[in-house]
Amino acid sequence: MRITLVTPLAALVALVGLVPLVLLVLGRNRLKELCAQLRLEPPETRSLLTGAAAFVVLSGLLGLAAAQPVLATHSALEGRADAEAYFVFDVSRSMGARVVGGPTRLDRAREDAKAIRAQLPDLPVGVASLTDRLLPHLFPSVSVNAFDATLDESLAIDRPTSSLPYGNSLGTKVGALQDLTIGRYFDGTAKRRVAVLLTDGETLPNDLSTLGEFLKEGGIRVLFLRYWNPTERVYDDKGNRNPAYVPDPDAEATFDAAAKSLGAQVFEPGQTAEAAAAVKELAGAGPLVPRQRELDSRLLTPYVLLVALVPLTYLLARRDARKWLAAARSRRRTAAQAG
Numbered sequence: 001m002r003i004t005l006v007t008p009l010a011a012l013v014a015l016v017g018l019v020p021l022v023l024l025v026l027g028r029n030r031l032k033e034l035c036a037q038l039r040l041e042p043p044e045t046r047s048l049l050t051g052a053a054a055f056v057v058l059s060g061l062l063g064l065a066a067a068q069p070v071l072a073t074h075s076a077l078e079g080r081a082d083a084e085a086y087f088v089f090d091v092s093r094s095m096g097a098r099v100v101g102g103p104t105r106l107d108r109a110r111e112d113a114k115a116i117r118a119q120l121p122d123l124p125v126g127v128a129s130l131t132d133r134l135l136p137h138l139f140p141s142v143s144v145n146a147f148d149a150t151l152d153e154s155l156a157i158d159r160p161t162s163s164l165p166y167g168n169s170l171g172t173k174v175g176a177l178q179d180l181t182i183g184r185y186f187d188g189t190a191k192r193r194v195a196v197l198l199t200d201g202e203t204l205p206n207d208l209s210t211l212g213e214f215l216k217e218g219g220i221r222v223l224f225l226r227y228w229n230p231t232e233r234v235y236d237d238k239g240n241r242n243p244a245y246v247p248d249p250d251a252e253a254t255f256d257a258a259a260k261s262l263g264a265q266v267f268e269p270g271q272t273a274e275a276a277a278a279v280k281e282l283a284g285a286g287p288l289v290p291r292q293r294e295l296d297s298r299l300l301t302p303y304v305l306l307v308a309l310v311p312l313t314y315l316l317a318r319r320d321a322r323k324w325l326a327a328a329r330s331r332r333r334t335a336a337q338a339g
Helices: 008-038 045-066 105-118 144-153 174-182 208-217 249-262 272-283 301-338
Strands: 002-005 069-080 083-090 125-130 134-141 192-199 220-226 288-299
Touching (some): 045 301, 083 105, 083 134, 105 272, 125 174, 134 144, 134 174, 174 192, 174 220
Parallel strands (some): 083 125, 192 220
Antiparallel strands (some): 069 288, 125 134
């Protein structure tokens, strides 16, 4: 467990509190001199000291809050020693298609993937993107935080850009999944290997005939989530439709035939519980071993500001409190004299 400061220099704001404190001390000295000349009793020192102490505490807490303290903790994570999975995301241009005002196919795939991943806490999961080639973004990890961050920060439409000739309406080659075997994406100790492809299914037929052989050689089982609707179109940020994209109805038959030849289940958007169950079935059961350490962090600024309310309330209310106490004493004196 460790506390670190995100913006340590911002703590210097606490020094601003020294200015009114110095003025308060100087004013107190002058008041003493004036009371001595007028032969009056100066105000109680205790009141001044408690007010100054509250002000110092308040300034210190505000400075600490400005520095943004963060509590960092490390926890050991266990995961399967004999199984790994990859979530492969189609990031071709067609995955930017959507209905007007709705999320893109890739956005929906992200949300479904997070929901599925949350149901696989012990399974090391990696992330890769697919256009006409495969690109790894995260090697298998049991960290859900790393998985979610990769999806949010690393995946984007047409990044990397497909190397197919410009203007080709189909920028995806599902057959490129063979790179999972060729590129040795999975660790050698992983005997059970699962690939989850999230795609719209608009694929070129290249390498589909040999894909099954490569996946069998690598011991990789696959399942698909398909995001496709003939009414979806690609729009720019201003809502203008891109006329270059039109859903390809022929690609549906090509994709279905590929899934059948691979013996892969195909799930619809939102079927996250069913997809997670299918991954668990393919991964089976196995021993757990320490895989890595997870870093968790919590911003403490809200709690520091909450504590700062205590000296602030005291400073704001002490004058009224003194008046209330003085009035109470006066009432008691009056009652005593009347008695």
